[in-house]
Amino acid sequence: MSFPWAKQYTPSHPAMVWLDEKLPLPRLIYGAVGAGYEVPRNLNYMYNFGFMAGLCLMIQIVTGIVLAMHFAPNSAIAFDSTEHIMRDVNWGWMLRYGHSNGAALFFAVIYLHIFRGFYYGSYKAPREMIWLLGVVIFLLMMATAFMGYVLPWGQMSYWAAQVITGFFTAFPLIGDGLKEWLLGGFAPDNATLNRFFSLHFLLPFVILGVVILHIWSLHIPGSSNPTGVEVKTKADTVPFHPYYTAKDGWTVGVFMVIYGLFVFYMPNSMGHPDNYIPANPMQTPAHIVPEWYFWPFYAILRSFTQPLLFIPGKLMGVLAMFASILVWFFMPWLDKSPVRSAKFRPLYRKFFWALVIDVLVLGYCGVSPPEQPYILLAQLATIYYFAHFFIIVPLVSSIERPEPLPFSITEAVLGHDGQAALAAKG
Amino acid sequence: MAQDAGIDTPAADSGSGDGALESGGVRRRDFINIAAVSAAGIGGLAVLYPLISQMAPSADVLAEATTEIDLAAIQPGQAIKALFHKQPLFVRNLTAEEIKKATDVDNNPAEFATLRDPATLADRTKPGKQNWLITAGVCTHLGCVPLGAGPGEEMSRGAFGGYFCPCHGSTYDTAARIRKGPAPRNLEVPPYEFTSDTVVKIG
Numbered sequence: 001m002s003f004p005w006a007k008q009y010t011p012s013h014p015a016m017v018w019l020d021e022k023l024p025l026p027r028l029i030y031g032a033v034g035a036g037y038e039v040p041r042n043l044n045y046m047y048n049f050g051f052m053a054g055l056c057l058m059i060q061i062v063t064g065i066v067l068a069m070h071f072a073p074n075s076a077i078a079f080d081s082t083e084h085i086m087r088d089v090n091w092g093w094m095l096r097y098g099h100s101n102g103a104a105l106f107f108a109v110i111y112l113h114i115f116r117g118f119y120y121g122s123y124k125a126p127r128e129m130i131w132l133l134g135v136v137i138f139l140l141m142m143a144t145a146f147m148g149y150v151l152p153w154g155q156m157s158y159w160a161a162q163v164i165t166g167f168f169t170a171f172p173l174i175g176d177g178l179k180e181w182l183l184g185g186f187a188p189d190n191a192t193l194n195r196f197f198s199l200h201f202l203l204p205f206v207i208l209g210v211v212i213l214h215i216w217s218l219h220i221p222g223s224s225n226p227t228g229v230e231v232k233t234k235a236d237t238v239p240f241h242p243y244y245t246a247k248d249g250w251t252v253g254v255f256m257v258i259y260g261l262f263v264f265y266m267p268n269s270m271g272h273p274d275n276y277i278p279a280n281p282m283q284t285p286a287h288i289v290p291e292w293y294f295w296p297f298y299a300i301l302r303s304f305t306q307p308l309l310f311i312p313g314k315l316m317g318v319l320a321m322f323a324s325i326l327v328w329f330f331m332p333w334l335d336k337s338p339v340r341s342a343k344f345r346p347l348y349r350k351f352f353w354a355l356v357i358d359v360l361v362l363g364y365c366g367v368s369p370p371e372q373p374y375i376l377l378a379q380l381a382t383i384y385y386f387a388h389f390f391i392i393v394p395l396v397s398s399i400e401r402p403e404p405l406p407f408s409i410t411e412a413v414l415g416h417d418g419q420a421a422l423a424a425k426g
Numbered sequence: 427m428a429q430d431a432g433i434d435t436p437a438a439d440s441g442s443g444d445g446a447l448e449s450g451g452v453r454r455r456d457f458i459n460i461a462a463v464s465a466a467g468i469g470g471l472a473v474l475y476p477l478i479s480q481m482a483p484s485a486d487v488l489a490e491a492t493t494e495i496d497l498a499a500i501q502p503g504q505a506i507k508a509l510f511h512k513q514p515l516f517v518r519n520l521t522a523e524e525i526k527k528a529t530d531v532d533n534n535p536a537e538f539a540t541l542r543d544p545a546t547l548a549d550r551t552k553p554g555k556q557n558w559l560i561t562a563g564v565c566t567h568l569g570c571v572p573l574g575a576g577p578g579e580e581m582s583r584g585a586f587g588g589y590f591c592p593c594h595g596s597t598y599d600t601a602a603r604i605r606k607g608p609a610p611r612n613l614e615v616p617p618y619e620f621t622s623d624t625v626v627k628i629g
Contacts, residue, residue, distance in 0.1 A: 281513060
């Protein structure tokens with residue numbers, strides 16, 4: 001997509017002219033993430049996380065490919081080969097810590113990216129497809145992260161594989177067979193480790209493909225912005241390069257500082273010490289918790305302790321956990337308000353923050369032991385989570401009286417005087 | 427379809443006309459199209475089957491599906507963990523007192539009615555071998571290994587004296603029946619038979 005005023009790619013070097021005729025790849029890049037992509041001038045820092053997520057994916061792919069050169073996906077030696085990477089391979093410790101902490105920070109970045117989407121109504125028409133593809137990417141990320149966590153074949157790896165594939169036994173009739181098919185056996189074993197390695201290698205490239213679709217669908221309407229008002233004139237936009245490449249570059253620097261702190265100074269702070277014990281099918285660790293980025297979903301899973309509507313609690317928990325993410329797919333249609341940005345939606349804004357707190361409470365319950373008062377707290381927070389999507393969002397969008405929107409992006413940035421200033425400049 | 431007609435009858439200038447006349451508007455080209463697409467579709471599905479089936483437990487995994495255990499060394503009150511289906515198996519020699527605790531529930535209809543997954547000790551053991559409680563060591567909640575069969579775990583058998591799962595607090599009695607906590611079912615009893623007085627074959 002480009003606005004009529006977007007710059008056109010004009011190669012000057014004869015070689016580039018020749019290439020442009022044969023394969024206009026530089027033209028594609030110029031229009032997609034270069035000076036040819038016009039972006040609203042008023043994006044704030046919350047809009048930097050998409051670029052950072054792309055960077056995280058690249059870090060994971062690069063560190064992952066080199067780790068795969070040293071890792072042995074066989075249950076007899078997987079644990080030892082991981083320790084071999086940590087102790088013997090040149091820079092192996094840095095690559096592995098970079099990969100494991102990179103995964104956690106990837107989720108942190110993605111959550112902030114999703115947060116931005118919810119707050120500024122980025123999912124609304126005409127950008128529904130961008131949102132749907134984004135949810136697909138998130139689901140793929142969860143699957144990839146889980147399978148990657150199993151690979152070192154430590155105690156947490158093994159029991160994560162056991163408990164998570166155990167979810168599928170909740171389904172009546174097909175459940176046990178489904179679990180055996182997923183594991184390739186009756187319990188996690190070499191077959192499981194092998195296939196998880198294969199899929200863990202494949203899925204990041206699937207994610208990359210969906211990311212390309214995500215960006216493609218973004219470039220049809222163009223980027224949204226904090227006012228939620230569409231681009232009207234040339235004055236509303238600036239070229240992606242150099243304006244946003246420079247701004248994104250700055251936050252990449254900030255990200256690298258935080259990433260470096262984790263990798264070099266506290267590489268195990270987000271891990272679990274039990275994963276340095278080799279997998280033992282005969283002994284379950286005393287306290288099984290997933291990585292922090294799955295805590296809220298784990299809390300939803302565990303909050304169904306009793307049958308509901310004749311559905312056993314175990315199945316209900318599994319269904320609710322999947323539903324808690326699948327409901328995001330319906331966001332563009334559950335939220336009927338024509339106003340995009342929560343900045344101009346006083347009522348929605350309050351409930352938005354209530355949901356943020358609710359998810360934090362769920363996360364807290366997810367890491368706590370499964371006993372009272374955490375069970376009750378998680379149950380209340382789960383009810384509120386689903387009420388937000390199915391009751392509060394549709395209701396608020398029909399009764400709310402939004403605040404007046406600015407006439408244009410330029411007016412929002414420069415105020416009413418901006419029109420005069422631009423006219424004078426004009 | 428109409429554009430195929432020219433290829434179907436290259437000599438004909440009249441286009442789709444004579445092709446359509448062959449048999450009630452159906453041309454040979456239509457049959458070939460449907461046959462080719464069907465063959466490709468069925469072929470594709472046929473390839474899908476092995477691709478899905480390869481993920482199921484392989485022959486060597488299935489071949490390990492039986493295991494033999496010597497019971498001679500297991501004293502009353504003692505339990506051992508064996509490996510069956512690559513998962514723990516609990517073999518327990520119940521004491522007379524533990525058998526009584528289980529059968530007291532069986533013989534008391536009021537208490538028996540409170541069981542989540544009703545079964546008697548006799549249902550869960552072999553006739554005349556009621557002291558041998560052989561069950562999977564896999565909690566029916568999310569697959570953790572309960573405490574109570576490993577060495578030094580005699581004090582961690584929970585309030586009902588059977589097994590206790592530390593993950594989410596499921597408590598099993600001396601017939602390995604679920605009595606308290608989130609697990610939906612009793613510990614599973616695998617198929618097994620006594621090949622002699624002191625040897626059992628599991629699976």
